[in-house]
Amino acid sequence: MNNVLMGIAKAGIKESGKEDLLVIKLPFACEAHFVFTTNHFAAAPVIYSKNMLEASGNRVSAMVINSGNANCGTGIEGYEHAKMMGEKVAELFDIPKEEVLVFSTGIIGKPLPIINVLEGIEYAVNHLEVLDLEMAAKAISTTDRFPKYAFCKKDNYEAFCFGKGAGMIHPNMATMLAFCFTNSKLMPRKHFDDILEKTFNSIDVDGCQSTNDSFGVISYGDLDYSDDVYNCVYKVCKEVSDMIVKDGEGATKIITIEVKHASIKTKAKVIANAIATSNLVKTAMFGADPNWGRILAAAGSTIFPIDPLKVSLHIMGVKVYDRAPIHFNKEKLSQKMRESQDIEIVLDLKEGKEHFSYRFSDLGYEYIKINAEYTT
Structure with a gap:
């Protein structure tokens, strides 16, 4: 140096x-x-x-x-x-x-x-x-x-x-x-x-x-x-x-989304990107809400199809969806999310060997305040 x-x-x-x-x-x-x-x-x-x-x-x-x-x-x-x-x-x-x-x-x-x-x-x-x-x-x-x-x-x-x-x-x-x-x-x-x-x-x-x-x-x-x-x-x-x-403006959490077992890497990346950039997912993370519906909706919004009857979804190690909605302790998982600065989401497409990980921040009140006041 x-x-x-x-x-x-x-x-x-x-x-x-x-x-x-x-x-x-x-x-x-x-x-x-x-x-x-x-x-x-x-x-x-x-x-x-x-x-x-x-x-x-x-x-x-x-x-x-x-x-x-x-x-x-x-x-x-x-x-x-x-x-x-x-x-x-x-x-x-x-x-x-x-x-x-x-x-x-x-x-x-x-x-x-x-x-x-x-x-x-x-x-x-x-x-x-x-x-x-x-x-x-x-x-x-x-x-x-x-x-x-x-x-x-x-x-x-x-x-x-x-x-x-x-x-x-x-x-x-x-x-x-x-x-x-x-x-x-x-x-x-x-x-x-x-x-x-x-x-x-x-x-x-x-x-x-x-x-x-x-x-x-x-x-x-x-x-x-x-x-x-x-x-x-x-x-x-x-x-x-x-x-x-x-350090994302107003960020309180870092979220990692891993899309695994995709048929091709591009598909894993595009789906991970769709989840990471979803404001509905970001705000759910800010609110410590294990809202699996928002995550899967974002995953299904790309040009690459996913099969709802095959995929599974974990949030912080807790399975919240597996080919259909499953019962989990929402209050306990929400508390876990609230107490942690790092949240892991894993979406398993169950169709191949490729995977991709994306890191993103949550979206809360402070982001709006910073950018409303940051003016030309």
């Missing part, structure tokens, strides 16, 4: 006056895999960074990230501002502009106070220090209640990740912002995609996809890639993605 440097500044973007700008300096032009939101209303920095990665051959020497302003829906001016941010960093570090990525997160539709941002970049570059994951995570936070970061070491291998996100969390991409680093050679793209699928692309807070979602794995070392690297990267990504669910 000592090879990765950071600089933090207060650029006056956040009304709170807290740190809102982060510059990351890598030891050289590092190979990287990135993925971005598929939202067609993508923010200017997303478009700019995709262009830079294409131009550089997926090599990154530095990144600049601002919080408090998404620089989205800001027209041609927004793209110019992202470009100015990237080129400012490149000039100060004397590196090719194509090797600088730009990220933003915050309110949509407001122009960046670009003069303040450029001054903040200069301050951050002139005050570099060894990357501190907690400080970096705080600098890019918006409605987050706590910083999100993780570290893993296995023999000589290490991987670490920091990110942010609490609302507008729904995959395809999946998190707001998350950055993972490893001191090995770059993992194969298929391994990156696999980790993405199991972590940031299998979480949900509110079913709302962000315009700025970005996730990357950056290789800053030359150790041979191995299973230990994969396991470390997966571990830190899993931890950070779980933190995002835990």
Whole structure:
């Protein structure tokens, strides 16, 4: 981690006056895999960074990230501002502009106070220090209640990740912002995609996809890639993605839905997604209501058929449906749900060997309060 440097500044973007700008300096032009939101209303920095990665051959020497302003829906001016941010960093570090990525997160539709941002970049570059994951995570936070970061070491291998996100969390991409680093050679793209699928692309807070979602794995070392690297990267990504669910705006519970014994994996994933994004299921979980009807209704709402005369459903280890409604102690199960922050739901389709798990948060009063007051 000592090879990765950071600089933090207060650029006056956040009304709170807290740190809102982060510059990351890598030891050289590092190979990287990135993925971005598929939202067609993508923010200017997303478009700019995709262009830079294409131009550089997926090599990154530095990144600049601002919080408090998404620089989205800001027209041609927004793209110019992202470009100015990237080129400012490149000039100060004397590196090719194509090797600088730009990220933003915050309110949509407001122009960046670009003069303040450029001054903040200069301050951050002139005050570099060894990357501190907690400080970096705080600098890019918006409605987050706590910083999100993780570290893993296995023999000589290490991987670490920091990110942010609490609302507008729904995959395809999946998190707001998350950055993972490893001191090995770059993992194969298929391994990156696999980790993405199991972590940031299998979480949900509110079913709302962000315009700025970005996730990357950056290789800053030359150790041979191995299973230990994969396991470390997966571990830190899993931890950070779980933190995002835990910090879901107003969330009180983390729910895991596992769909098993599906005929194909896609079916298991689609059904798990339908359950995880159902507001009726989410509100039932908030109310500690073992409402199996809402869960099965969501499961049956996809393009993939399920057989009510075959499926079974467990909530926190209690069987609540098995080819037909069955008797269970609803009051006791509700009390168990009420006392736990983690709820497990298992839907058995009883038709094949494939499975998929999804993590999501409940939905309560606080989510409405936060988002009613979070305005442009």
